Amino acid sequence: MRAGFILKEIGQGLSRNASMVVSVILVTFISLTFVGAASLLQLQIGQMKNYWYDRAQVAVYMCTDVSPSEPCPQGEASADLKAAVEERLKSPTLQAYIEKFYFENHDQAYQTFQDQFEGNAVAKYVTPEQLNETFWVNLKDATKSQIITESFSGVAGVEEVRDQRTYLDQIFSILNAASIAAIAIASLMLVSAALLISTTIRLSAFSRRRELGIMRLVGASNFYIQLPFILEGVVAATIGSILAGGAVIAIVQFFVQGYLAQQLPFTSFVGLADGLLVVPILVGAGVLLSAVASGLAIRRYLKI
Amino acid sequence: MISIANVTKQYKGSVKPALDNVSLEIEKGEFVFLVGASGSGKSSLMRLMLREDIPSKGSVHVLGENLVGIPSRRVPYFRRKLGVVFQDFRLLTNKTVAQNVAFSLEVIGKSQGFIQEAVPDVLRLVGLEGKENRLPTELSGGEQQRVALARAIVNKPSILLADEPTGNLDPTTSQEIMALIERINLAGTTVIMATHDRNIVDRLQKRVVELNGGVIIRDQQGAGYQKAQTGANQIVEGGFFN
Numbered sequence: 001m002r003a004g005f006i007l008k009e010i011g012q013g014l015s016r017n018a019s020m021v022v023s024v025i026l027v028t029f030i031s032l033t034f035v036g037a038a039s040l041l042q043l044q045i046g047q048m049k050n051y052w053y054d055r056a057q058v059a060v061y062m063c064t065d066v067s068p069s070e071p072c073p074q075g076e077a078s079a080d081l082k083a084a085v086e087e088r089l090k091s092p093t094l095q096a097y098i099e100k101f102y103f104e105n106h107d108q109a110y111q112t113f114q115d116q117f118e119g120n121a122v123a124k125y126v127t128p129e130q131l132n133e134t135f136w137v138n139l140k141d142a143t144k145s146q147i148i149t150e151s152f153s154g155v156a157g158v159e160e161v162r163d164q165r166t167y168l169d170q171i172f173s174i175l176n177a178a179s180i181a182a183i184a185i186a187s188l189m190l191v192s193a194a195l196l197i198s199t200t201i202r203l204s205a206f207s208r209r210r211e212l213g214i215m216r217l218v219g220a221s222n223f224y225i226q227l228p229f230i231l232e233g234v235v236a237a238t239i240g241s242i243l244a245g246g247a248v249i250a251i252v253q254f255f256v257q258g259y260l261a262q263q264l265p266f267t268s269f270v271g272l273a274d275g276l277l278v279v280p281i282l283v284g285a286g287v288l289l290s291a292v293a294s295g296l297a298i299r300r301y302l303k304i
Numbered sequence: 305m306i307s308i309a310n311v312t313k314q315y316k317g318s319v320k321p322a323l324d325n326v327s328l329e330i331e332k333g334e335f336v337f338l339v340g341a342s343g344s345g346k347s348s349l350m351r352l353m354l355r356e357d358i359p360s361k362g363s364v365h366v367l368g369e370n371l372v373g374i375p376s377r378r379v380p381y382f383r384r385k386l387g388v389v390f391q392d393f394r395l396l397t398n399k400t401v402a403q404n405v406a407f408s409l410e411v412i413g414k415s416q417g418f419i420q421e422a423v424p425d426v427l428r429l430v431g432l433e434g435k436e437n438r439l440p441t442e443l444s445g446g447e448q449q450r451v452a453l454a455r456a457i458v459n460k461p462s463i464l465l466a467d468e469p470t471g472n473l474d475p476t477t478s479q480e481i482m483a484l485i486e487r488i489n490l491a492g493t494t495v496i497m498a499t500h501d502r503n504i505v506d507r508l509q510k511r512v513v514e515l516n517g518g519v520i521i522r523d524q525q526g527a528g529y530q531k532a533q534t535g536a537n538q539i540v541e542g543g544f545f546n
Contacts, residue, residue, distance in 0.1 A: 005411075210394070211396060211407075213394065214396065214455075215411045216380075217354075217383065217388050218384070218408040218455070218459070219380040219381060219382070219384035219385075219386075219412055220411035220412055221380045221412075221413075222376075222380065224412075224413065
């Protein structure tokens with residue numbers, strides 16, 4: 001095997017149908033950028049889940065005077081009822097699951113509410129008595145919130161038990177849908193990239209059919225005949241996937257870290273390390289896709 | 305060397321077979337003309353010997369290889385033992401004479417050292433000394449066919465298949481090319497040549513295999529283009545082995 005000969009053949013092939021090669025580069029670039037963005041979004045969702053699930057609490061809301069009468073026939077939960085709930089939270093059975101809990105009274109809840117809705121009209125109308133007194137429970141394992149919910153639902157003086165994760169799950173499912181959409185678009189584009197690669201390779205083989213005919217006639221091995229074509233596709237797709245890798249790094253560096261992280265300082269975002277994790281996957285996918293596509297194309301075109 | 309037994313070749317979509325129960329044996333060093341009208345099966349027969357095609361029925365053995373059962377990855381290595389020339393020369397117009405010959409060695413992985421020795425040698429042999437750096441378009445038809453012959457024999461094949469090599473050449477040039485092919489044959493290479501050129505066949509008086517409608521109607525040593533009218537010729541049809 002003479003590398004010089006192979007390289008010369010690849011160079012000729014690439015320059016002979018330059019416009020097709022450019023389109024292969026662009027299509028792999030765009031499609032793999034989508035793949036990269038979708039992967040980053042998945043990493044971001046994972047990161048946010050870790051971050052927020054650790055902080056998610058289960059709230060045991062106690063009855064107030066304005067609570068509906070269905071769970072709270074007695075109105076405001078009395079001190080006895082609150083003590084009963086606290087007693088239960090301290091019981092050994094539940095302590096096994098609870099990391100810590102604390103009680104928030106009307107005034108504290110009001111203060112928190114005022115902080116959260118500062119400047120919002122609703123903050124003016126709400127009074128401390130309207131806000132629930134709450135036992136905030138941090139679980140050792142956030143997925144076991146069911147235990148608390150079951151223990152306190154229907155208990156006298158408890159209006160509602162709410163796992164904060166249910167709010168988070170909605171946000172995550174929206175983000176998840178977005179990343180699935182990106183992956184769907186990416187796979188469509190990858191299919192078109194694969195078809196484009198095989199068309200390009202076929203065109204390249206057609207423009208070199210005289211050489212190919214002679215190569216077959218004088219007994220060049222299949223490998224020797226096919227390798228330049230396969231490498232031609234791989235070279236084009238590699239350029240495209242490296243560009244996609246660059247785009248992913250740029251998105252992380254300039255959009256996520258440079259813009260989003262500044263705008264939302266309390267959220268943890270994917271960083272350059274995550275970006276660098278995605279790049280080799282993109283290049284690997286690009287190389288594999290193009291090798292398979294051009295290999296199949298040339299094999300079907302060149303029957304011995 | 306070449307042994308074709310009871311071969312039938314039926315192409316898809318045609319009713320009549322291109323070759324119909326053909327048997328033929330060719331020994332080492334022979335010079336065989338394949339003659340017959342267009343469509344008589346000459347080219348189909350040559351394609352089978354090159355393993356460009358496989359027969360619908362029967363067996364083809366060339367240089368000890370069973371070409372019906374040979375795995376496709378071994379076909380290239382088989383073809384290296386054969387040289388082929390065509391009526392239309394099939395040269396690469398963007399390469400010089402020397403590059404055209406060198407190309408056929410490059411693609412089978414020969415070393416640069418071997419190529420640098422073999423190419424000038426073979427070009428001298430075919431009488432193209434001093435024209436190494438010409439492009440095919442700057443050469444006459446006869447010279448182009450010499451390049452094609454050089455390319456076919458540079459790897460010292462045991463068999464030379466020539467499909468109407470003089471079809472595009474004038475009579476004088478044809479004679480020069482035939483002289484060259486005879487020299488190649490005298491050096492020990494088996495030559496199988498399909499032709500329509502009556503003069504050449506008559507003049508050389510070699511073995512002649514005549515095909516008609518996919519059937520061998522004559523297989524005769526030291527013969528001319530057409531069957532002599534004396535009736536003394538040995539006619540072998542189909543059952544050459546029987």
